[in-house]
């Protein structure tokens with residue numbers, strides 16, 4: 001047997017590279033915990049604090065002591081009725097919320113660009129789905145949240161929806177003015193689940209997008225994405241009275257919750273309360289200043305809120321999270337190559353798309369970090385990132401033959417992607433990142449989808465659901 005530790009070795013090697021982390025997690029390699037003495041103690045003693053439920057450390061599944069207290073503080077911070085720590089990520093919170101809010105056979109409106117965990121929930125909870133059409137900026141290759149028109153269109157096309165699941169903000173950090181719509185949907189009896197994975201910091205400073213934490217019936221926040229918390233740490237906020245949620249959270253949570261993750265969640269909430277407002281003010285000032293400087297170089301363009309105006313229809317109020325850079329390359333250039341260029345220059349971006357990359361900034365970024373971004377763009381030889389990938393995203397939702405849960409147990413076979421036109425997908429096909437399915441289980445594969453899959457393969461980007469140029473289709477002939 002070989003005495004190898006491949007994963008750990010690679011992890012150490014990556015750490016040795018000392019990349020500037022403009023990606024998740026929000027603790028940015030532990031720097032986020034070094035904000036004060038108690039945070040520093042946490043990092044220094046991390047290895048020793050990985051313990052199990054011993055007296056008097058309370059129990060996440062039956063909180064009566066310090067965990068209960070910490071969760072109550074969390075509810076206060078977000079002005080929610082009830083708050084829970086999640087140690088299995090927002091994914092587990094999305095599942096728990098879907099199981100708690102809906103029963104088998106219920107119909108739900110779901111944003112097409114939702115996260116994989118929501119798609120999993122549709123299958124596991126056996127829900128009927130009516131997708132809300134995505135809004136795409138073809139020019140920039142950027143997805144926007146659905147507008148009111150598409151939400152109400154989906155509502156009009158559904159028969160008896162029990163609820164709606166929305167993502168706020170989307171993967172790019174783009175939000176929209178959705179409060180009135182949510183209130184209206186609640187008034188007509190829909191349950192509202194808000195996947196706010198990328199918005200745990202919202203509302204802490206007025207220059208950030210609004211927090212919807214007290215508006216949704218269930219609101220799920222990936223603390224680990226933007227706050228000083230450990231990976232997998234997330235929050236579930238509940239604003240409806242429903243005793244079922246406790247059961248489902250427990251069902252989707254390990255019985256050995258990590259005290260490291262829980263303590264980091266406690267710290268992240270404390271961080272927001274103590275430093276959030278001022279630290280984000282400083283970050284936004286820095287981010288705006290350097291955005292101008294970088295844009296002046298004329299090589300790449302970091303989106304501004306005013307660039308969203310053309311999509312407003314006078315009503316939807318698209319906003320960009322100022323703690324993110326959506327960096328766009330000129331026409332004819334390639335976002336994936338730009339991500340590789342940044343990585344070769346020790347900058348880790350969050351994700352790439354055909355025309356650009358997304359960088360997640362944080363209050364822990366120094367002036368020096370921004371200078372590094374600036375200089376890396378300054379030194380960019382545009383030749384090295386030329387060649388647009390020309391990946392055209394779909395606008396029309398593929399035709400649905402079966403509900404996702406109906407396909408789940410049907411027989412399937414692998415088929416060359418080029419020969420799949422008109423056949424029904426057994427599995428979702430998801431480029432990662434950003435993790436948005438091109439096709440969902442039960443949908444008919446079109447020519448456009450085949451072309452898109454080919455583009456992802458050619459560009460050597462990870463695409464879940466495709467193996468050796470084959471995908472799984474239903475064997476129903």
Ligand SMILES: Cc1ncc(COP(=O)(O)O)c(C=O)c1O
Nearest residue numbers: 089090091115167195197222234
């Ligand atoms: C919009 C959205 N929802 C949910 C999730 C899942 O979050 P987690 O990784 O905390 O399970 C992600 C992760 O990327 C996401 O982007």
